[in-house]
Amino acid sequence: xxxxxxxxxxxxxxxxxxxxxxxxxxxxxxxxxxxxxxxxxxxxxxxxxxxxxxxxxxxxxxxxxxxxxxxxxxxxxxxxxxxxxxxxxxxxxxxxxxxxxxxxxxxxxxxxxxxxxxxxxxxxxxxxxxxxxxxxxxxxxxxxxxxxxxxxxxxxxxxxxxxxxxxxxxxxxxxxxxxxxxxxxxxxxxxxxxxxxxxxxxxxxxxxxxxxxxxxxxxxxxxxxxxxxxxxxxxxxxxxxxxxxxxxxxxxxxxxxxxxxxxxxxxxxxxxxxxxxxxxxxxxxxxxxxxxxxxxxxxxxxxxxxxxxxxxxxxxxxxxxxxxxxx
Amino acid sequence: xxxxxxxxxxxxxxxxxxxxxxxxxxxxxxxxxxxxxxxxxxxxxxxxxxxxxxxxxxxxxxxxxxxxxxxxxxxxxxxxxxxxxxxxxxxxxxxxxxxxxxxxxxxxxxxxxxxxxxxxxxxxxxxxxxxxxxxxxxxxxxxxxxxxxxxxxxxxxxxxxxxxxxxxxxxxxxxxxxxxxxxxxxxxxxxxxxxxxxxxxxxxxxxxxxxxxxxxxxxxxxxxxxxxxxxxxxxxxxxxxxxxxxxxxxxxxxxxxxxxxxxxxxxxxxxxxxxxxxxxxxxxxxxxxxxxxxxxxxxxxxxxxxxxxxxxxxxxxxxxxxxxxxxxxxxxxxxxxxxxxxxxxxxxxxxxxxxxxxxxxxxxxxxxxxxxxxxxxxxxxxxxxxxxxxxxxxxxxxxxxxxxxxxxxxxxxxxxxxxxxxxxxxxxxxxxxxxxxxxxxxxxxxxxxxxxxxxxxxxxxxxxxxxxxxxxxxxxxxxxxxxxxxxxxxxxxxxxxxxxxxxxxxxxxxxxx
Numbered sequence: 001x002x003x004x005x006x007x008x009x010x011x012x013x014x015x016x017x018x019x020x021x022x023x024x025x026x027x028x029x030x031x032x033x034x035x036x037x038x039x040x041x042x043x044x045x046x047x048x049x050x051x052x053x054x055x056x057x058x059x060x061x062x063x064x065x066x067x068x069x070x071x072x073x074x075x076x077x078x079x080x081x082x083x084x085x086x087x088x089x090x091x092x093x094x095x096x097x098x099x100x101x102x103x104x105x106x107x108x109x110x111x112x113x114x115x116x117x118x119x120x121x122x123x124x125x126x127x128x129x130x131x132x133x134x135x136x137x138x139x140x141x142x143x144x145x146x147x148x149x150x151x152x153x154x155x156x157x158x159x160x161x162x163x164x165x166x167x168x169x170x171x172x173x174x175x176x177x178x179x180x181x182x183x184x185x186x187x188x189x190x191x192x193x194x195x196x197x198x199x200x201x202x203x204x205x206x207x208x209x210x211x212x213x214x215x216x217x218x219x220x221x222x223x224x225x226x227x228x229x230x231x232x233x234x235x236x237x238x239x240x241x242x243x244x245x246x247x248x249x250x251x252x253x254x255x256x257x258x259x260x261x262x263x264x265x266x267x268x269x270x271x272x273x274x275x276x277x278x279x280x281x282x283x284x285x286x287x288x289x290x291x292x293x294x295x296x297x298x299x300x301x302x303x304x305x306x307x308x309x310x311x312x313x314x315x316x317x318x319x320x321x322x323x324x325x326x327x
Numbered sequence: 328x329x330x331x332x333x334x335x336x337x338x339x340x341x342x343x344x345x346x347x348x349x350x351x352x353x354x355x356x357x358x359x360x361x362x363x364x365x366x367x368x369x370x371x372x373x374x375x376x377x378x379x380x381x382x383x384x385x386x387x388x389x390x391x392x393x394x395x396x397x398x399x400x401x402x403x404x405x406x407x408x409x410x411x412x413x414x415x416x417x418x419x420x421x422x423x424x425x426x427x428x429x430x431x432x433x434x435x436x437x438x439x440x441x442x443x444x445x446x447x448x449x450x451x452x453x454x455x456x457x458x459x460x461x462x463x464x465x466x467x468x469x470x471x472x473x474x475x476x477x478x479x480x481x482x483x484x485x486x487x488x489x490x491x492x493x494x495x496x497x498x499x500x501x502x503x504x505x506x507x508x509x510x511x512x513x514x515x516x517x518x519x520x521x522x523x524x525x526x527x528x529x530x531x532x533x534x535x536x537x538x539x540x541x542x543x544x545x546x547x548x549x550x551x552x553x554x555x556x557x558x559x560x561x562x563x564x565x566x567x568x569x570x571x572x573x574x575x576x577x578x579x580x581x582x583x584x585x586x587x588x589x590x591x592x593x594x595x596x597x598x599x600x601x602x603x604x605x606x607x608x609x610x611x612x613x614x615x616x617x618x619x620x621x622x623x624x625x626x627x628x629x630x631x632x633x634x635x636x637x638x639x640x641x642x643x644x645x646x647x648x649x650x651x652x653x654x655x656x657x658x659x660x661x662x663x664x665x666x667x668x669x670x671x672x673x674x675x676x677x678x679x680x681x682x683x684x685x686x687x688x689x690x691x692x693x694x695x696x697x698x699x700x701x702x703x704x705x706x707x708x709x710x711x712x713x714x715x716x717x718x719x720x721x722x723x724x725x726x727x728x729x730x731x732x733x734x735x736x737x738x739x740x741x742x743x744x745x746x747x748x749x750x751x752x753x754x755x756x757x758x759x760x761x762x763x764x765x766x767x768x769x770x771x772x773x774x775x776x777x778x779x780x781x782x783x784x785x786x787x788x789x790x791x792x793x794x795x796x797x798x799x800x801x802x803x804x805x806x807x808x809x810x811x812x813x814x815x816x817x818x819x820x821x822x823x824x825x826x827x828x829x830x831x832x833x834x835x836x837x838x839x840x
Contacts, residue, residue, distance in 0.1 A: 198698030204690055207679040214638060214676055215743070216662035216694040225698075274681055 024268025027316065028283035035290050043297045053176065055289050057244070060182035062285040064237035065260040066267075067189045068119070068230030070281045073264050074193070075226050076206035076273025077133035081122060082234040082260055084144040086253025089115050089238025091152050094159040094248065104161035112235045118144070119231020123224030137227075141257075148250050158247035168243020178240045185233065189278045202226060206273025259288055265313055287312070339402060340365045341498050341529045342387060342416065347396035349382055356382045357393075358553045364498055364529040369520060371540045371561065372533045373573055374550035380533055383550070384500055387531070388420045389413035417497030421487050421504050429476035433467070434458040436475050437490045461489040466515040479625035480507040480672075488516065499523065500531045505539060506760050507788065509623035510823055517543055535762065536789075537566040549573055570763060581767055582795035583774040585814075588615030594782045595635075595751050597654070599644030602634025603627060604806040612751070612782045617773065619797035620786040622826045627806040628786045629671070632753045635784075636668040637661040649750050662691070665750035669741050669757055671786075673733075677740035680729035684720065685711040687728050688743045695747070714742045719768065734765030741769070752776060752783045758792065770796060790819045802826050 040047025065082050072079045089111050096114075097107030118140065125136040159165075170177040193199040201222050204212045213219045237256065242248045266284035269276025288309070295305045340363035349357045357379045364370055364387075374380050385391040386398070389408035397404045400416045408416070427436045434455055443453040458471055465485045475483055484507050491499060505513045520530055520543060534540055540547070541561065549557040549572040557572045596611035605627040612618045620628045634641030635648075637655035646654050648664050655661035661668075670676035678687055688711045696702075711724050718738045720731070728739060737757060744752070754773070758766045773796060777783055787793050793800050794817045802810040802825040810825035 192699075195702055196699050197693040197696040197702060200686065200689070200693040200702070201698070203682065204679055204686070204693070207681050208675075210676050211670075211679055212690070213658055214636075214668060214670055215690045216658055217690070218659050218694070274679070 024316070025277060025279035025283060028267060028280055028287060031312075032283050032287050032290060035287070035294065039290070039294050039297065046293070046297055051293075053179075055293055056182075056286065057176045057178050058289040059286045060176075060178040061237050061240055061244075062256060062259045062263055062288060063182050063282060064185055064233050064240065065256045066263040066281045066285055067185050067278060068226075068233035069260040070189065070264050070267070070269055070276065070278045071193070071202060071226045072133070072230050073261075073269050073271060074206050074273060074276050075202045075223065076209060077126060077223070077227070078137065078261070078271075079119075079122065079227065079230045079234075080134060080137040080257060081118070081141040081144065082230060083253045083255070083257030084141040084148075085115050085118055085231055085234035086238040086241060086256050087148060087248070087250060088118065088144055088253075089235040090242040090245075090248030090252050091148060091157055091250070093161065093164060093239060093242055094157040095151075097159060097161045097164075101161075104163040107159075107161055108163050108239060111239060112232060115235020115238065116228050116232040119234070120224055120228040122231065123227030126227065127220040127223035145250070152248075152250055154250070156247040156249040159242055164239055164243045166243070167240050168245070178244065181236070181240065185236070186278065186282055193278060198222070198225075203274055206270075206275075208274070259285075262309055262313065263288055266316060268316070338365050338367070340399070341401065342418065343399040344383070344387060344393075345397050345399060345404075347383070347386060347393045347398075349386060349391065349393045356553050357386075359396075360550070360553070360555055362387075362531075362548050362555070362558070364531055366497070366527040366529050367524055368546055369524055369530045369532055369544045371544035371547040372531055372550065373540065373547060373569060378550040378573075379553040380550055381502070384420060384502055384531070384533070387413075388418050388500060414494075417495070418500065419491035419494045419496035419498070420500040420502065421484075421491045422502055427475045427483055427486060427490075430474055432472045432474055433462070433469060433478075433486055433489075434471035436486055437461060437471075437493050439490070441494055457493060458489070461492040464492055464519055465489045466512070481509055481512055481624040484508055485512060485515075488519075496528060498529045498531070500533075502533045503535065503760060504532075505534060505536060507624060509625065509788070510790075510826060511623060513539070535760070537569055540569070541566055573763065581763065581770070582791075583771050585795070585798075586774075586778065587814075588613060588777065588798060591615065593647070594649055596647045597635070597643045597645070600631070600634065600641065600646075600654075601643070602639055602641035603630030605630045605634070605803070606806050608808055610784075610801065610808075612784060614750070614780045614782050615777050616798045617777050617783045617785055617796055619793040619800035620784060620803065621790070621793050621800050621822050622803040622809075624788055626803045626826075628803050629755060630806070631803070632668060632755055632784065632786055635661070635751075636666060636753055638668070659694070662694070662747075665748075666753065667691075667744035667747065667749035667751070668753040669744070669755060671755040671757075671759055673736050673740045678728045678736055681727055683725045684715070684728050684731065684739055685724040687739050688714050688724075691743050691747055710746060714745060717745070718742045718772075732762075734761045737761055737765065737769065741772070748781075750781060752781055754783060754785045756786055756788055758787070758789060790822050793817070793822055794819055 036047060036052070045051060065086060069079055069082060092114055093107055093111040096110040097104055101107050122137050122140055125131045126133050167177045167181065172180055193202065201212070201217045204215070204217060205219060205222055209219060238253060241252060245252065263281050263284035265271060266287060267276070267280025267282070269280065291308050292305055295302060343361070343363035345361050347357050347360045348355065360379070360383060362383065372380055372383070382391065386393050389410040389412055392407040397406055398408055400408070428439065431439065437458045438454045443450040443457070455471055462471065465488050467482065467485050467489060469478065469482065475486055478486065484504060488504060504516060508516065523530060532540070532544055544561050547557065547559060547561050547569065548555055549569065551573060591613045593611040593613045598609040600608040600610065608631060610618070620631060622628055630639065633639045637657045637660060641654050643654055646652055648655065648666070651664055655664055655666065674680060679690070685707065689707055715724055720735055720738060728736060731739065741757065757769055761769065773783060785797060797817065798814050800812045800817060800822060801808045802812065802822060804826065812821055812825065
């Protein structure tokens with residue numbers, strides 16, 4: 001109270017400090033670094049360059065899936081089919097890479113086209129058929145899982161695709177290709193959200209779909225586009241997973257559904273839509289893999305991982321202030 | 328017994344607030360305000376938006392604690408009321424922002440929070456009986472099991488009033504109850520309040536419609552900037568005098584002077600137009616003209632605007648819209664044809680409350696720009712600053728839109744279209760719930776737009792607005808245009824008569840007078 005009534009200069013500094021402290025992306029980054037320091041001090045080798053780089057490689061896959069998920073959640077929806085799309089992508093790439101495809105690019109592009117098309121169908125269902133996003137994408141995931149069992153059965157398929165192998169294990173100047181890909185996608189996602197009119201439309205759509213429609217935004221177009229992008233980034237993640245694993249099998253993408261949502265929520269994006277940023281999702285994804293690694297290092301039960309995740313999400317929500325009731 | 332039989336002043340007040348002070352974040356909103364509600368009296372509370380009316384109501388109904396001062400209930404003074412104290416004292420409030428649950432039925436909404444119980448379960452039979460009784464009082468004849476979401480705004484307001492009556496209030500507070508009511512519904516409410524007054528209920532009545540207050544109320548308290556500027560019987564004061572007390576200056580120039588539009592070919596003409604509940608609509612409007620849409624609330628006026636805007640499906644036999652020969656069909660195409668729409672419900676349909684004022688002002692531009700082009704923040708800042716200055720929106724434009732008062736929110740909802748120079752402006756009740764000062768500004772802006780050659784279709788539930796601003800008014804009843812009134816014949820009486828079907832005897836066959 002007193003600070004508000006006092007002169008401008010004394011009020012501005014704590015105000016700005018508070019704004020910075022309430023920036024979720026920054027909070028998450030600080031937490032990640034703190035966890036890394038504590039883990040590095042308590043366990044030899046955790047903070048080694050090689051291990052941290054490996055963690056980032058794992059985080060890259062979650063980060064890729066969560067890029068599309070962030071767009072969808074900001075626009076007021078949710079995509080529960082991303083895990084299934086990762087699997088579809090990891091299994092269909094070997095099937096789509098023919099013998100005549102020496103570089104592997106044709107198979108890769110075909111796979112991404114399939115993943116994007118699946119996302120587009122989600123978007124059509126949500127915008128044109130007015131199916132609730134949760135139902136539409138859950139039904140899509142269930143449908144895809146059934147189709148995958150018919151196509152691939154219980155066997156693993158392996159790929160001999162040079163591009164995919166490079167994405168999984170190649171390096172450029174010591175940086176793994178998966179991380180490089182994540183950097184590119186991160187830059188594109190951040191630019192899309194914050195530097196383009198399309199990004200502004202996505203935020204508007206999530207905050208108030210009706211007012212957005214009446215303001216002349218093409219709501220169906222925007223909706224279809226973001227679900228297609230979500231399918232695309234999930235497909236990209238599936239290719240990286242395939243490259244890292246060497247083979248694809250039914251269920252390979254399952255862990256990435258909850259991980260992508262957790263990264264988005266940890267990153268401070270409002271599940272009600274209209275507010276958030278991919279800048280928070282990035283450290284969110286890193287935190288998820290870090291905590292998993294930590295649990296493995298201290299040899300604790302995997303149960304602790306989920307307890308920690310749940311606690312973190314609630315703790316961060318309390319820290320940055322609960323969402324005021326709206327609508 | 329009528330109110331004339333007892334001298335209300337001689338009767339002790341049921342509730343009185345004395346010397347109330349209340350501030351928010353260091354801003355005083357009420358300063359030493361006193362008000363006394365006596366049985367058998369309709370007490371008007373007047374003031375512009377932001378004068379402190381809502382705060383005072385909240386303090387009287389236990390929603391807020393005063394910083395200082397006291398509240399006397401039935402002669403017992405106390406520092407503040409809790410909501411349950413207020414309930415026990417028989418205080419019921421009809422809120423301005425409707426507080427109904429749209430998915431519940433009319434009956435359930437009326438009983439909510441005060442359900443009659445039987446063996447611990449809701450006694451639906453008793454509920455239905457008593458709910459039907461209060462619905463009868465307000466003229467609600469819809470089935471009680473109908474979800475409130477299926478009702479028009481005006482009918483919902485009647486449910487809200489029935490809900491307050493269900494609690495058998497001794498003190499009834501109504502916050503702008505008529506802002507979405509039709510003339511007929513307003514009439515029912517007026518009769519009802521007269522009966523309640525005769526039964527000895529103390530009524531506090533808030534409205535921006537001065538003629539209503541002049542007709543209905545006995546006593547008035549005027550708030551200006553958190554201070555009481557008048558507390559007196561209404562007898563012996565006229566509407567102009569009340570406005571002077573509210574705004575501190577003469578209201579004479581509320582409406583800008585009307586000017587005739589130059590003759591020009593119409594920019595929009597439709598025949599055989601149908602959308603929603605409307606049928607056989609024929610409309611033309613030329614550049615520089617203000618065409619009014621009047622009638623009782625819920626007779627299809629809104630459907631005309633939404634259909635022309637492409638927001639709901641519409642058909643027509645012949646169309647000319649800014650050169651095109653078909654209806655827009657979609658909002659995006661309507662915008663390309665130069666049509667803009669300002670909704671009535673600015674919080675739900677007009678604005679993104681959690682986003683900044685600047686973002687709200689820029690949204691139509693974002694909708695038009697190529698999606699993947701780069702935004703130019705500096706240009707955006709310049710454009711929004713110009714708009715804010717033109718509209719008199721002060722302060723940081725990065726504040727969320729919900730920080731603005733209702734009047735300023737309405738200005739933002741209108742202003743965002745101005746940079747795109749719409750040829751046809753569809754306005755849906757732009758001054759609903761807006762204070763006198765903002766009304767004046769909106770009227771002036773409307774006049775400027777028309778003078779600049781834009782065609783305006785103005786839907787309004789405020790009859791003086793139609794009379795003073797429009798070149799022609801089309802009156803709708805049951806989805807059809809039943810009268811077209813030209814400027815020289817415009818009067819409140821003519822509009823109300825046409826809307827209620829009083830001017831022309833056989834219903835539905837009415838034409839131009």
